[in-house]
Amino acid sequence: MRPHLRRRCAIRILAVAATTLPAACSTPPAPVPPPGDHLIVAITDDYGDLDPIARYADGAWDRPPWAVPVRLNRLVAAPNADSSAWRWPDGRRIWASSARAWDSIGHPVQAVAVNVPDQWHFHSDSVPDQTLVTHGLHLTPRHPCGFAWSVRTRTDWGPFPHLGDFRTAGVSLSRAPSAVLTADAAPDIERVLSELGLQDEESNTRYDPRFTWLGVFQFDGMTIGVLHRLGYGLGVMHAVIELQGDNPRVVSVVRRGQC
Numbered sequence: 001m002r003p004h005l006r007r008r009c010a011i012r013i014l015a016v017a018a019t020t021l022p023a024a025c026s027t028p029p030a031p032v033p034p035p036g037d038h039l040i041v042a043i044t045d046d047y048g049d050l051d052p053i054a055r056y057a058d059g060a061w062d063r064p065p066w067a068v069p070v071r072l073n074r075l076v077a078a079p080n081a082d083s084s085a086w087r088w089p090d091g092r093r094i095w096a097s098s099a100r101a102w103d104s105i106g107h108p109v110q111a112v113a114v115n116v117p118d119q120w121h122f123h124s125d126s127v128p129d130q131t132l133v134t135h136g137l138h139l140t141p142r143h144p145c146g147f148a149w150s151v152r153t154r155t156d157w158g159p160f161p162h163l164g165d166f167r168t169a170g171v172s173l174s175r176a177p178s179a180v181l182t183a184d185a186a187p188d189i190e191r192v193l194s195e196l197g198l199q200d201e202e203s204n205t206r207y208d209p210r211f212t213w214l215g216v217f218q219f220d221g222m223t224i225g226v227l228h229r230l231g232y233g234l235g236v237m238h239a240v241i242e243l244q245g246d247n248p249r250v251v252s253v254v255r256r257g258q259c
Helices: 001-025 189-196
Strands: 039-045 047-057 060-062 119-123 130-141 149-154 169-174 211-219 222-229 237-242 247-253
Touching: 039 060, 039 211, 039 222, 047 237, 047 247, 130 169, 149 211, 169 211, 189 222
Parallel strands: none
Antiparallel strands: 039 047, 039 169, 047 060, 047 149, 119 130, 119 169, 130 149, 211 222, 222 237, 237 247
16 A cells, blocks of 8 residues: 555544544443432322422422423334334433433433432321332323323332322322421411412312311421312312411422313
């Protein structure tokens, strides 16, 4: 081979190596842990399945992206890099990128749900405090809004007593509260409903006794109440309310049958 051709081939080889070496040697970064104030609030049914309705992190409230209902046709299979095997579902087509690095950056593309707690603290009137262990995730219908991931926990003691509608048994928290308020110490529901302007869709009265607290919990510098509307149809509602001073604030509302 002529000298100038050998030089040209060497340059091409170096150029190809320069572009492929970083990709071949790069490894995904380690998952970023959530902040210390990370808190997920989940409605729990009598068999220990959890429906996360609110999340507090970095001083702000939202909902875990993997717990937001999506249309079933957005759950698709995608080929692996070598196209000889398939992966389901494809996280790149389900969830939009999060503004929080610990929600998305550093996780593989097939990770549909990240930072799902390993343990939960279940509370109800009949079961004041019970630790639940995450056993897995499963798709749950959220009519008419498609499906969302629910958390399946391991319970070896049988079903919890429920409130009679949609198998609501209580509330689970991803962090243990510093205190749980008793029924006598909890804020008056009618006063809270009046200040928030909440109304009952299925009642002619503005304040309906079918509203009840699933629990009122204190954390460092924060008190939250989980409100549940006893009833059926579109009237079933869960809400997380910040109870700071005389100004309660709704941070999350989930109604059955509505997106």
